[in-house]
Amino acid sequence: MGQRAVREALAGGLLSQPWRGVVMRAEDALKLSTRAEAALLVVGRPVVLSGPTSLALQGITAAESSNIHVTVPYERRIKSKPGLVVHQGCYRPTDVLEIDGLETFPIDLALAEFLCDGDRRTLFAAMDEAMRGLPPDHCRRLQENVRERLADRRDRRGIHRASTLLDLATGKAESPPESILRLVVVESGFPVPEPQYEITAIDGRVVYRLDMAWPSRRIALEYDGYVAHEERQDRDTERDARMAARGWITIRAVAADLRDPGRLLKELQDAFRRRSA
Template identity: 30%
Template sequence: MPKALRRPPQLRGRIFRGSIAISRGLLTRNDLRSSAWRPLFRDVYADARVRVTHRIRCAAVGRWLIPPGAAIAGRSAAAFYGCTKPAPSDPVDVLVPSGTRIGPATGLRIHHGEVDPGDTLHKAGLRVTSPARTCWDLARWLDVVEAVVVIDTMLSSRLTDVSALREYALSRAGRRGWRSLLRAVDLADAGAESPQESRTRVRLVLAGLPRPQTQWVVADQGRFVARLDLAWPELKVAVEYDGLWHNNPEQLHRDRRRLNQLLGGEWLVLHVTAKRLRDDFDGFLAEVRAALRARSRSGQ
């Protein structure tokens, strides 16, 4: 019979340092190599029955792997605020104060920079960058589209607001990234309801189209008709993103038929999917541009 896996009750359902478990006589090095335990980082293990999330990995990093003054940052901080959903295996972003030494570690993405008073706070026992600092770092570390995707969610979650972010950027004028944050904030919109809606909107605006309204409500004599993801109401042109919830072809058909029936010929509604955004954005952009141009010429 195979040897029973050794699972000390003190470690069940826990994240722990392997070296500490060994020093206390709870496990041996051979025990740690068994399927009972899952390595997360060097010398950090989890009970294999624990569902490891990115947030749990962040907690392990904050507790055992980073020096005092460092903080969980970037997308990882946004995940702690509930604004992103990184995969469990994604590297954990860490902000380390300038001049503080920290060696490379597999599974960490280490950034050095100045950390001002108020740039970090404690959340669930973990040092995390503040919402404003998180947005600044996102604007510095990501391309503008992906930065705005996360900033949109932070705005819609009311973790911060446009005025606060602008003030934060301007107070750091001359430092690396302050203009990037201002640009991202100018493109951000708290009305976005999904990352793909944000990506669609920002890419259209960066391509030179007028900025659309988000979640535009169409009403007829005070009666609700529809709510549109992106809209140019003065031209009655809209864009609807068909997301993953449309994995049922019948549901997709019903949704589109509803929009067509409710809006009729008055509104022109263009649909876009993730595949279209990925593989044929230029073609989709041309369609939106043509629709806006045609409605402008018709005096809509």
């Protein structure tokens, strides 16, 4: 294009420059793969996409972030920039795979790295999502692979937290908010609930599937996404009444409860107190 044309395109908003030394079409600036490729060009080899960026490229929506995360060898002294987070680590060529031409960590290594560093809720939801839909033996294998990656880490910070979250993940949550809700409940001191617990009729048919439940106490916890709840509020009210007739207490959580769980935890505490009595 030539220097003048590039400057005019930047000034006119046709091109975008996320970091010095690289430009992209403005219409592609929100594409993860484009920003990831730009980050690799800026940092220069050896470098690999890592953490939440690697997970997001592999379809883990809970890990999506506006920042691009990369890892470089310990001997490289590269500073982070706004929107570009640079980590230092030790990895082998066999630890790198290519996705659409972009060098990135495989999912087990990315999960191990992410579990040790970041927001507990986000990283737990990412682990749960990575396991979602996998057969039980594949879930166990993924957990074993992540555990092996944790054992190989040179940096031991966050290992205990990562192992705890890894043990709690089941892959049965239907959305990241459900995973976060489960973590909130367990970290508040309640027993670990059973995810996707099935209520069956006398002939064995599945009547209801609960987001999570404590069957021995007949307490159910349901997460209502805003849109879903608005569309089926009357039906949910009727369902709760039918569950009450079976001896169940149903507590419903909404998105606001993830930010401030005080109301939810009090209702749960009251329900457990009633069942204990």
